[in-house]
Amino acid sequence: xxxxxxxxxxFNVPEGATVAFNCTYSNSAxxxxxxxxxxxxxxxxxxxxxxxxxxEDGRFTAQxxxxxxxxxxxxxxSKLSDSATYLCVVNTDYGGSQGNLIFGxxxxxxxxx
Amino acid sequence: GxxxxxxxxxxxxxKGKDVELRCDPISGHTALYWYRQRLxxxxxxxxxxxxxxxxxxxxxxxxxxSAERTGESVSTLTIxxxxxxxxxxxxxxxxxxxxxxxxxxxxSGTQLSVL
Numbered sequence: 001x002x003x004x005x006x007x008x009x010x011f012n013v014p015e016g017a018t019v020a021f022n023c024t025y026s027n028s029a030x031x032x033x034x035x036x037x038x039x040x041x042x043x044x045x046x047x048x049x050x051x052x053x054x055x056e057d058g059r060f061t062a063q064x065x066x067x068x069x070x071x072x073x074x075x076x077x078s079k080l081s082d083s084a085t086y087l088c089v090v091n092t093d094y095g096g097s098q099g100n101l102i103f104g105x106x107x108x109x110x111x112x113x
Numbered sequence: 114g115x116x117x118x119x120x121x122x123x124x125x126x127x128k129g130k131d132v133e134l135r136c137d138p139i140s141g142h143t144a145l146y147w148y149r150q151r152l153x154x155x156x157x158x159x160x161x162x163x164x165x166x167x168x169x170x171x172x173x174x175x176x177x178x179s180a181e182r183t184g185e186s187v188s189t190l191t192i193x194x195x196x197x198x199x200x201x202x203x204x205x206x207x208x209x210x211x212x213x214x215x216x217x218x219x220x221s222g223t224q225l226s227v228l
Contacts (some may be wrong), residue, residue: 020125032214032215034216036217041217041223042221043204043222044156044217044219045219046216046218047227049214049216070133087155087156089217091206091215092212100211100212101146101215101217102224103155103156103158104155106155106156
């Protein structure tokens with residue numbers, strides 16, 4: 001089982017739709033979790049951290065389910081500008097060969113007019 | 114500078130030549146990472162530095178790849194005898210320190226094309 005797994009998509013949704021992505025992780029000792037966003041031919045940028053209690057930032061809501069070892073990202077009222085690849089990142093905090101941070105391969109979202 | 118700076122932004126080279134890619138992290142960031150991203154693919158981890166030390170170099174694809182960091186600042190990634198399969202975007206990222214709440218800041222990458 002891969003350490004961090006995401007559905008690659010693409011998710012094709014109309015403007016205004018609500019869309020959700022999940023990301024599963026294999027290491028139950030993982031400490032912290034993040035979503036990064038990567039626009040086409042650009043570098044990844046931090047979108048939001050994921051807290052145990054769940055957190056919301058405008059139209060974006062992130063949730064953590066430790067029992068089932070997954071995190072989710074919900075986007076409400078999708079905008080054309082939300083079109084990007086969303087990367088799930090898990091921090092293992094055990095300083096392995098990749099440092100602490102394990103990146104998923106990303107889920108591609110395309111919002112259509 | 115305000116962000117992570119990488120140079121050159123684009124590099125076109127001939128097969129068999131050596132190339133050197135440079136990364137200037139955010140000032141004060143002790144951790145520095147190199148990733149490779151082929152077109153349409155995910156990030157491929159190459160190596161990371163904590164200070165000037167790289168705890169594990171096993172992520173480097175072959176012995177043609179090497180990296181160093183000096184002064185807990187600038188890092189260079191060197192690819193010797195480049196091959197066409199080395200063509201990719203090479204991304205550098207830095208963070209304040211390796212830790213549980215580590216957040217990465219990425220540079221805009223070096224697009225390497227090996228002809």
